[in-house]
Amino acid sequence: MIDAVQVLWSPAGQNLPSLGGRELVDVTDGDTPNVRMPIRMLSVDTPEVTARSAERAQAIDQEFLQLAGWIKDGHAPISPGLAAFLLPKLETGTAGTLHFAQGKEASAFAKQNIEKRLTKPNGSKRNLFIRAAQPPFDTNSRLLAYVAPDYTEAERRNLTREQRATFNLDLIAAGWAAPFVIYPSIPGELDLPLLLEAATAAADPQAPKGIWANPHTLLAYEYRAVEKLHRVTKKKVDGESLRAGEATSWRERYCADMRTRQLHGPEDYFTIPPQYRLWFWPNDVTEAIGRLNLVPAPRLVGAG
Secondary structure, three states: OOOOOOOOOOOOOOOOOOHHHOEEEEEEEOOEEEEEOOEEEOEEEOOOOOOOOHHHHHHHHHHHHHHHHHHHOOOOOOOHHHHHHHHHHHOOOOHHHHHHHHHHHHHHHHHHHHHHHHEOOOOOEOOEEEEEEEEEEOOOOOEEEEEEEOOOHHHHHOOOOOOOOOHHHHHHHOOOOEEEEEOOOOOOOOOHHHHHHHHHHHOOOOOOOHHHHOOOOOOHHHHHHHHHHHHHHHHHHOOOOOOOOHHHOOOOOEEEEOOOOEEEOOOOHHHOOHHHEEEEOHHHHHHHHHHHOOEEOHHHHOOO
16 A cells, blocks of 8 residues: 655646557657657648649639628628628639649648758758747647757858748748747747748739739638638528527637737738738637737727
């Protein structure tokens, strides 16, 4: 029989899917299994390839075109301002195929870029440098992190911050990702200006790169929201009852302007240039208002 102990502690943590969803690569020693798992790169959002096929992307074209009609007819639960902003993108009839094509191009760039930057001059491979967020995992159990080649201390002394940029920043600079900075995982004071400069240059109307080359591009977070809005609106049009809160479940995050610290509601993000959007989950808004000295926009507090 053991003695009673006085140290009782229930640490906060997050359960990840069973090993069936994570590949066991090997076991270094008894207490060190190596597991293969996905990383969600922080502060960037590339176009989705969830359509999986050109045929499904074409079906999404029609769904988004159908949604455009519902918006015009007043069936979709969306504010007039955001509706006017999104309609030109949905009415092209090619929103799904455009997004799918951009997703494949973004994926191809990422693979080529990572391979290139991890290869040393002598042909050997570098290890990865990973800086994880707090909390470290998202709702899909992916590690949230900034990822870069792991340079030696001697190499870092001779490289600028731009030359040893993260793969996250490379996606922004090449125009294959939209900035997607979510509180509290905000880049540091030296890294955030690099992200803003790269994003502004990539979206320059005189020489747009990647996703910014097409004015009808749906950014990835817009694409996901529109998919949800279509499902919600279809239920409404089909006469199905919506659960409490379901009508607004398609838009999830609040957004602040990094330049003014003004906080906007989920459907007013489009009033802020993409590179200056700082996103917040609803549960973080109250804390963020205090920590970042945010000022709620008049529409958010019911004025005007």
